[in-house]
Amino acid sequence: QVQLVESGGGLVQTGGSLRLSCGASGRTISYRAMAWFRQTPGKEREFVAGINWNGITIHYADAANGRFTISRDNAKNTLYLQMNSLKPEDTAVYFCAADDAPPGFGVPQSGYHYWGQGTQVTVSS
Numbered sequence: 001q002v003q004l005v006e007s008g009g010g011l012v013q014t015g016g017s018l019r020l021s022c023g024a025s026g027r028t029i030s031y032r033a034m035a036w037f038r039q040t041p042g043k044e045r046e047f048v049a050g051i052n053w054n055g056i057t058i059h060y061a062d063a064a065n066g067r068f069t070i071s072r073d074n075a076k077n078t079l080y081l082q083m084n085s086l087k088p089e090d091t092a093v094y095f096c097a098a099d100d101a102p103p104g105f106g107v108p109q110s111g112y113h114y115w116g117q118g119t120q121v122t123v124s125s
Helices: none
Strands: 002-007 010-013 018-026 034-039 046-051 058-060 068-073 078-083 092-098 119-124
Touching (some): 018 034, 034 078, 046 068, 046 078
Antiparallel strands (some): 034 046, 034 092, 068 078
8 A cells, every 4th residue: 555645735826836745655656657636626637747667757738848847756755746837727636646557667647546635736816
């Protein structure tokens, strides 16, 4: 089992920045693809960014590309999402997720096995 806990959310003005963290406990995340998703009320959870186990492969959703940066520190069992130039439409609950597949170069955009409880990000206009 992998337990994931997000932190770093909050209220920020348009154009501001936040850095989300996702700490893992239980089994290591070092060999797992990881990702950030977000969800707003009434909408499905959407992929934001993903990273393979060693950081070689990274994918971003179009909405995040150029503004968000995903990274990981396997020694600290932690995943990060640096969010810059935030917009009101980035307001959502942000979730981190861990895959359960063997390590590889892929970054899935769905089918993650482990999820955190989410952290709220609110961007005011």
